[in-house]
Amino acid sequence: MLGKTDLEATTCWDFPTQSEGDPDAGDPSFNGVTPARCVSNLVRRYTRPDELVVDPMAGSGTIGAVARSLGRRAVSFDLTPRYRSVFRADAREWPLRANAAALAVVDSPYSDNIVYGSDSRCLGRISCREPRFYEQMARVSAEARRVLRPGGVLAWIIADEYRGGAYTPVGFRLLSVLSHDFEVRDTVVLVRHHDRSASPLWEHRARRFNFFLRGFKFLFILRKPVGESGG
Ligand SMILES: C[S@@+](CC[C@H](N)C(=O)[O-])C[C@H]1O[C@@H](n2cnc3c(N)ncnc32)[C@H](O)[C@@H]1O
Numbered sequence: 381m382l383g384k385t386d387l388e389a390t391t392c393w394d395f396p397t398q399s400e401g402d403p404d405a406g407d408p409s410f411n412g413v414t415p416a417r418c419v420s421n422l423v424r425r426y427t428r429p430d431e432l433v434v435d436p437m438a439g440s441g442t443i444g445a446v447a448r449s450l451g452r453r454a455v456s457f458d459l460t461p462r463y464r465s466v467f468r469a470d471a472r473e474w475p476l477r478a479n480a481a482a483l484a485v486v487d488s489p490y491s492d493n494i495v496y497g498s499d500s501r502c503l504g505r506i507s508c509r510e511p512r513f514y515e516q517m518a519r520v521s522a523e524a525r526r527v528l529r530p531g532g533v534l535a536w537i538i539a540d541e542y543r544g545g546a547y548t549p550v551g552f553r554l555l556s557v558l559s560h561d562f563e564v565r566d567t568v569v570l571v572r573h574h575d576r577s578a579s580p581l582w583e584h585r586a587r588r589f590n591f592f593l594r595g596f597k598f599l600f601i602l603r604k605p606v607g608e609s610g611g
Contacts, residue, residue, distance in 0.1 A: 388421050393599070394571035398442075402449060406442025407463070411494050413439060414487045414537065418570060418599065419446040422485055426533040427452050431482035434527060436471035436520065437503075438463075439496075443485045455481075460497030470501055472519040479529045486520060487537040490550050508541050508550045518557050525561040528604045534562055537570060539597040547591075551598040562602035570597040 386401075395401075395415040398408040402416035419442060423433060429451040435443035441463045444456035455476065457469035469475050471486070489496065489504030491513070496504045503520075506513045524534045536558060541548045555564065572578075572595055586593050 387424060388568075391566065391568045392571070393418060393421070393568055396573060402446055405445035405449065407440035410440035411496075412487065412489070414442045414485075415570070416442055416446050418537075419443050419485060420450065422483060422533070422535050422601075423447050423450050423452055426535075427482040432480055434474065434476065434481045434484040434524075435486075436469070436474055436484065436523070437486055437488050438466040439487070441465045443487070447483075452482075459499050459502055471503070472516065472523060474523045474527050476527045478526050481527050481532055482529060483533050483535065484524045484528055485535045485537075486524070488517065488520070490539045491541045491543070491548070493541070493543070508548050508553075509546070514553055514557050517554055518560070521558050521561045525604055530604055531606045532604045533565070534558070534600075534602045534604070536600045536602070537597050538600070539572075539594055542591055542594065545591075551600075555598075555600055558600060558602055561604075563605055565601045565603050568599035568601065570599045572596055 395417045398406065398413050398415050400417050401420055405416040406413050423446060427433060431452055433447035433452050433454045435456045438444060438456035438458040441456050444454035444465055447454035456466045458466050459470055461468050491508035492505055494504055496502050503516055506516060528534060538551050538554050540550045582593055
């Protein structure tokens with residue numbers, strides 16, 4: 381696990397592999413898996429031992445696994461649970477009481493480009509070009525605000541989309557939604573590796589047709605205002 385000096389000091393986080401620092405957390409082959417070391421940085425900075433970490437879109441369970449390995453309690457759920465440590469629930473209705481958690485880490489779909497399951501409630505079925513995408517993310521944000529304790533931190537990972545010749549600034553649009561519920565503390569750039577588009581063919585296309593491949597995701601760090609309970 382990380383030593384104190386291994387915590388990231390800048391707003392550019394670049395982890396060459398998903399499992400670096402915590403080989404047993406998550407499934408590197410899961411589409412959209414969260415880098416383990418990104419999670420350990422968040423858990424170490426924003427929680428103390430025994431505090432609760434929530435992952436409402438848990439996928440292969442990286443966030444809960446890292447949190448538990450650091451001596452925190454963790455709740456991991458997903459609309460389509462596929463792993464033992466993850467139970468079924470909708471990220472728009474957290475089965476948790478108000479003011480219970482110190483940290484929530486959300487690594488959400490960022491458009492309808494990845495099929496996560498057959499459940500029609502999957503947020504990965506909504507295009508980021510539709511206002512509905514941001515309306516549904518606002519419901520997730522409202523639940524995070526309810527369940528986090530005052531001063532608790534919401535960390536949200538999201539990417540922009542470039543598809544069919546159109547760029548959608550998903551990150552900035554989402555940040556505008558989240559800032560209704562939370563104080564914005566910082567924005568981190570999470571360097572992307574091993575995406576399917578990271579190939580000589582796609583690099584050739586990007587140069588030839590004058591567009592850019594997505595090189596990073598946003599990691600937004602927000603805080604529930606102190607002096608406000610979740611209700
Ligand atoms: C980017 S993946 C999360 C990756 C995960 N952090 C990991 O490391 O494996 C997004 C997840 O959101 C889930 N999801 C989509 N809509 C949901 C909803 N309404 N409620 C809960 N989970 C949802 C998908 O099933 C998918 O597993």
